[in-house]
Amino acid sequence: MSKRIGMEIALAAAEAVALCKPDVVAAYPITPNTHVPEHLSDIVAEGRLDAEFICVESEHSALSACCGASGAGARSFTATSSQGLAYMSEIIPIASSMRLPVVMIVGNRALSGPINIWNDQSDIMYQRDSGWISMFAANGQETIDMAIQAFKIAEHRDVMLPVNVNLDGFQLTHVVEPMEMPDQKEVDSFLPPFKPIATLHPDKIVSMGTLGLPEIFNETAKSKDEILKDSRRVILEVWKEWEEKFGRKYEPIEACEARGSDVLLMTLGSMGETAEVAVEEARKDGISVGLLKLKLWRPFPFEELRKAVKGCKVLAVLDRAVSYGGPGGPVFSEVRSAFYDMQERPVVINEIIGLGGRDVPVSDFRKIIEKSVQAIKTKPEEEYEIFGVRGS
Amino acid sequence: MKKKKKWPEDWQDLNPGCMVFEPGSAREYHTGSWRAERPIFDESKCIRCGVCYIFCPEGCISQNKNGYFEADLDYCKGCGICAHECWPRAIKMIEEG
Structure with missing residues (x-):
């Protein structure tokens, strides 16, 4: 049964992600999203989550590690903000074009400069055209709900796309709010295990991230566009199921x-x-x-x-x-x-x-x-x- | 025999994420078509040291049964690194055409 909690939203987001049992979490701390991976690393250290927590040296590596892990068949999660998200830029469209269902929480913060650690949404807008599913939470409850929904949407066989869940830095990340936290049984019944299309395993050889010649590039773009547009159908399905199970309605x-x-x-x-x-x-x-x-x-x-x-x-x-x-x-x-x-x-x-x-x-x-x-x-x-x- | 398609015809035919399920398929892509210059190996100067084989970034130089080296022109991009590294100057780059 869901439990009524009062918690800082970033910590609650980490708890919600832990309920989704990611196999790999790779993240680098950056204000204002730091508490999300920090709390996840606590959860892993406490033995409450059996995941590989990779302390990477940068956000570029964080998302690269998630892409590799996702390609190997692991449910993968990362979180970042602002300059960190910008530093991931090179890998962001690669995750979507390779159809790797990585989930990312973005604690939205202004992009420099001048240097500023506070909230606006210029960081994620900078990544607008990168082929990810992108949703925005208005409060703590929506943050934890969307974090759980994100895995189900991302890993749906018709979607297989990365998802970013956005919450405003400080305004949400650092605020304590009352929330309904689903329990493990509820999340397990909602979110099936990740079944990848293929995994990087020598028993069944597959190449991922290969060269695309001009002769197929238009077709790859069309495919990315159509699949992202079609994900709307799955998002609505997942939101409907969420409403039936948890009683909270989500609409675009x-x-x-x-x-x-x-x-x-x-x-x-x-x-x-x-x-x-x-x-x-x-x-x-x-x-x-x-x-x-x-x-x-x-x-x-x-x-x-x-x-x-x-x-x-x-x-x-x-x-x-x-x-x-x-x-x-x-x-x-x-x-x-x-x-x-x-x-x-x-x-x-x-x-x-x-x-x-x-x-x-x-x-x-x-x-x-x-x-x-x-x-x-x-x-x-x-x-x-x-x-x-x-x-x- | 039906000729194998070089690439998927329609966007719907692409594998998810452009994954390639057939191992070794990069071999079908003949990078040699980019070449502007080709290496010519002079066996009278060659000492069969293999430095060209070691430095070739494409991995397209191999040793023949007589112990001399030759480039597979299906894949040689004509970069000239072999000629640059060959200290007895047994490799010369000549223009294609």
Whole structure:
């Protein structure tokens, strides 16, 4: 039976990963995600988890070790943040193109520079096009649930892709929250043992990671794209099963008070929790506003998004990363592109908030709601803005 | 006999992760087609030391039954390392064509 716990989310994430019985954990400590592998190493040292914990010398090695282990048929896990994730860059698309179902927890943190250890989502957005399944937790419960779901999704025979589960650094990683922690029996009944397509074993020779000539490269790209898009089907299946077993519902986009609202906010990650408070307050003041919490970033839920904005007049997309010299925030860019062929589409505005750990209190969300209400009448001149910048 | 396909025709035919289940298949890929220059071995100068065989990065140089060395031109990329290393200067690179 699930147990009600109060625990730092990073530690709870490690406990949840341990329930999935990974064979190999390879990680290098980096703020703010350090507590995840640190606690896993404790669990291994205590003998609660029979896993090989590899103390690697870098994140490049951490993911390389996970890829090798996964190729050998081991359930593999790693975790990182920011510069560590950037240091993994070379291996990140290799894991997906080799169809190695590695699971990674990313404690989201700003990419340097200037050097900054605090939260935003620029680290994972930098890896956006690498062929991984990517999901975002809004709180502790979602973090542990997604960590367990991630293994099942990744290792499904139709998927066989790596998955990253994102939780905002500090805002989530270092916060103590009440959570329901499933027990070992429940996780065992949900998550079957990993059955790899092939393993690196001399008894049955296989080559992995071979050269792909120009004559097949277009086909490999098509295959990567189709398989990642098709993983949506499996993700929805797994989430349905999770809801039946554990009673907690997961959807690519969670809608709060969205139906019939003139204004919708759209969030990714932990800011959804604060935005929800602001939306509740604003609704009490008679403002017609709702909230869409995006949970599935890749594959991007285009269909669900188009349905969710039906009837809405203004959609304010809140990003926690900037695509410099581009269209604004990365979520905004996807959202606008999703609406291009729609006859009736809302005005979309983009507020880039909370960069490098800048605090975004409820009052800031209220200001954004206010601005969105004004946008019903007059569309703002600027398509996007970095919210609260001094001097503008 | 039906000619074996060199690569999968359609994207659906690719193995997951482009895994190769047939051992030794790299042999079918003739890297020699890249070559701009080929090595010519002069047996009158060769002392059969095998330094060319040791340094060849492609591993395509082998010793024949007379003890002299020759390159397998299916795989020799024409890098010229053998000629550079051969201290009796028994190997000369000449242009293909």
